[in-house]
Amino acid sequence: METECPECAGTVSIAAPEKGEIVECPECGVELEVVSVSPPALALAPEEEEDWGE
Amino acid sequence: MQLAERGIVEIEDEYRIPLYHKRDIALVRGEGPYLWDAEGTRYLDMMSNYGVAILGHAHPAVTAAIVAQAGRLVSCHQSFYNDARAAFTQALQQLLPSSLRHISFGNSGAEAVEAALKYARAATGRPRLISAKRAYHGRTYGALSVTGEAKHRASFAPLLDGCEQIPLGDLEAARVALVDAAAMIVEPVQGESGVRVASDDYLQGLRRICDKTGALLIFDEIQTAFRTGQTFAFEHSGTVPDIMTLAKPLANGLPIGVTVVSPEVADRIPPGSHGSTFGGNPLVCAAGIATLSVVGEPNFNPHVSKVGAVLLERLRAIEHPLIREVRGRGLMVAVELKRNASPVLQRMQAADVLAIPAGSTSVRFLPPLIVEETHVIQAAEAFEDALRAVGEKEGNG
Numbered sequence: 001m002e003t004e005c006p007e008c009a010g011t012v013s014i015a016a017p018e019k020g021e022i023v024e025c026p027e028c029g030v031e032l033e034v035v036s037v038s039p040p041a042l043a044l045a046p047e048e049e050e051d052w053g054e
Numbered sequence: 055m056q057l058a059e060r061g062i063v064e065i066e067d068e069y070r071i072p073l074y075h076k077r078d079i080a081l082v083r084g085e086g087p088y089l090w091d092a093e094g095t096r097y098l099d100m101m102s103n104y105g106v107a108i109l110g111h112a113h114p115a116v117t118a119a120i121v122a123q124a125g126r127l128v129s130c131h132q133s134f135y136n137d138a139r140a141a142f143t144q145a146l147q148q149l150l151p152s153s154l155r156h157i158s159f160g161n162s163g164a165e166a167v168e169a170a171l172k173y174a175r176a177a178t179g180r181p182r183l184i185s186a187k188r189a190y191h192g193r194t195y196g197a198l199s200v201t202g203e204a205k206h207r208a209s210f211a212p213l214l215d216g217c218e219q220i221p222l223g224d225l226e227a228a229r230v231a232l233v234d235a236a237a238m239i240v241e242p243v244q245g246e247s248g249v250r251v252a253s254d255d256y257l258q259g260l261r262r263i264c265d266k267t268g269a270l271l272i273f274d275e276i277q278t279a280f281r282t283g284q285t286f287a288f289e290h291s292g293t294v295p296d297i298m299t300l301a302k303p304l305a306n307g308l309p310i311g312v313t314v315v316s317p318e319v320a321d322r323i324p325p326g327s328h329g330s331t332f333g334g335n336p337l338v339c340a341a342g343i344a345t346l347s348v349v350g351e352p353n354f355n356p357h358v359s360k361v362g363a364v365l366l367e368r369l370r371a372i373e374h375p376l377i378r379e380v381r382g383r384g385l386m387v388a389v390e391l392k393r394n395a396s397p398v399l400q401r402m403q404a405a406d407v408l409a410i411p412a413g414s415t416s417v418r419f420l421p422p423l424i425v426e427e428t429h430v431i432q433a434a435e436a437f438e439d440a441l442r443a444v445g446e447k448e449g450n451g
Contacts, residue, residue, distance in 0.1 A: 020448075022390045022415050025219070029204050031414055033267070036359060045394075045414070051075045052411050054104055054190060054246050 003040040005032065012042060057091035077363040077403065084111025087425045089104065094149055097403070100421045100433045101410040105245070105277045105386075108303040110350055110422040115308045116344045118373045123340035128429055130336050131158065133331065138336035138343065145346040146304075146312070149285050151294050156320035159334030160311035163276035163301035164192025167239070169313040169328055170297045171196045174237035174270045177322040181215070182235040186222040188413075190246030191239060191274055191299075199241050203247070203413075222252060232269040237297070239272040242287035248416040249388035254291035261293045270296040270319065277313075280349050280423060282384035283359030290383070302351075303423075305341040325376070358384045364427045365419060368434035375451045376417070382439070387422055388416040389437065393448070401440035407433050 001019045004010070010027025014034065017023075021034045022045050031045040057065070062080040079091040087110050089097045102108060109116060123138060130136040143157060160166050161343065171183055185200035192198065198207055201212035207213060220227040222244065232238055238260055242249040264271040273295040278287035280303050288295060296319055301311040311333070313321070348354065362384040369380045369389055378390045391398065395411045402409055402417075412418035417437060421429065445451035 022394060023116070024188075024413070026187075029202060037262060051398070051414065052077060 001037065001040045005030070005046060006042055011043055057092065062092060078129060078393045085450045086110040087422050087429055095406060098429060098432060100419045101408050102420050102422045103307060105281065105412065107307045108280055108344060108423045109306045111426045113306060115348065116341050119336065119340040119344040124306055126337065128337045131331065136336050138339040139334045140394055142339035142342045145343050148350060149210045149346065152386050153294055153316050154298060154314045155317055156315050158328065160313070160330045161309045163333050164168045164194040165330065166276065166299035166301050166311035166313045167191045167197040167274065170239065170299050171200065172328055173251060173313065173315055173323050174272060176269060176324065178236045178268065180234055180236040181194045181387045184231045184235050184238045184378045185217065185219050186240050186244070187219045188222065188244055188247035188250065189241060190244070208294050209234050214253060222250060223256050225256060225263065228260055228263050232263050235267065235269040237270040237272050238264060239274055240350050241274045241278065243278050243282060243383055243385065243386055245277040248390055248412040249386055249418060251381060251383050256343050257288065257291040257293040266377055271333045272297040272299070272301045276301040278386065281358065281386045283355055283362060284451060285355060286381070297342050302347060305338050306345040308338045308341045310338045310342060315352065361385060361425055361427055361430055362387065365430040365434060368431060369437065372438050375447060376445050385421055387419040390416045396446045398437065398440045401443055404438065405436045407436040409433070
């Protein structure tokens with residue numbers, strides 16, 4: 001699946017997409033959720049409450 | 055001081071600025087690869103406090119060194135000479151390549167990066183600083199300016215002028231970006247973004263480009279030092295940087311940052327242009343000497359390689375539709391999922407195993423480097439159980 005990042009309009013390619021999958025835009029780095037496989041559509045991934053990163 | 059878990063949580067929650075999303079346990083004690091919460095539950099530590107407690111908790115030699123130095127001299131400004139600082143410097147020199155000899159002290163990885171960026175500009179007279187997309191170098195303004203993740207940067211603009219991110223692994227982008235740049239800063243293995251290993255060819259290529267353009271090559275080894283099966287991760291590629299940043303593991307958990315530079319760079323840093331009141335204090339240096347004496351033992355790196363290989367093998371053997379990729383080098387390992395990693399981490403914690411995220415979709419394993427095969431096998435099994443439980447709940451496997 002190849003579609004457009006809703007944040008920066010960059011191209012995002014996903015080999016075998018699944019609805020609900022989280023991917024990262026290679027251009028701007030935002031996290032995106034696959035909200036539809038056919039037709040292909042991405043949305044900004046929801047912020048998780050448990051962000052335990054550095 | 056003995057506070058019950060509920061009291062600890064209430065006090066911290068009432069007064070803290072809510073910068074951290076908290077996990078619902080209060081850790082109060084550690085020994086070796088284990089941590090205990092205030093209610094007495096024992097956890098297997100697979101995160102070493104984000105990579106710092108490499109010898110495990112309450113290591114006897116480190117504890118003895120801290121106690122002895124605390125009774126002797128805790129602070130000593132760097133305008134004075136000091137025996138503990140000199141001994142730490144000497145111990146570090148035993149581990150460094152011959153072309154990286156000169157060091158300055160700070161108190162954290164971010165400070166080590168700040169110093170590295172300042173030295174690069176001072177040494178080259180050029181303003182532009184290049185880093186890799188997805189990089190994580192710290193949260194102070196300079197370090198943040200070369201950090202790739204938008205979520206860390208968004209609230210604090212404008213950041214430092216002259217900073218540009220290029221894709222990790224893209225040498226053509228590096229050739230373009232490094233013309234007239236002061237430096238390229240890169241993690242040999244990106245940590246926070248999900249344990250992404252820069253290829254040997256890429257690091258060697260960066261070295262060649264920097265040599266050609268006059269840009270300095272900075273390796274951020276804050277998380278990778280001692281952890282990948284070589285003393286420094288750059289040794290896998292045989293590529294030596296001009297500047298290196300060190301911090302997390304150097305004193306087994308006490309705050310320290312060290313910036314290491316070549317003699318050519320050191321010669322071009324003006325005296326008095328940088329400093330730190332707490333940097334290089336004798337207490338931290340004493341802990342550092344004890345830590346480095348263990349790291350320098352002949353079997354240390356082979357042990358990390360061997361146990362790390364077992365962890366990687368066990369994780370790669372797990373077949374599950376939510377796994378996108380397993381990556382790692384030595385005891386720096388991550389499993390990238392197709393979903394947010396938090397539910398898996400929560401279930402691992404409920405099974406008394408503590409791991410951490412890398413980005414939002416990776417489960418990261420950064421255990422103390424003294425763990426044995428039995429520990430990493432237990433961790434891999436806890437991960438698999440947690441993943442299967444989460445998968446079943448979501449209808450995936």
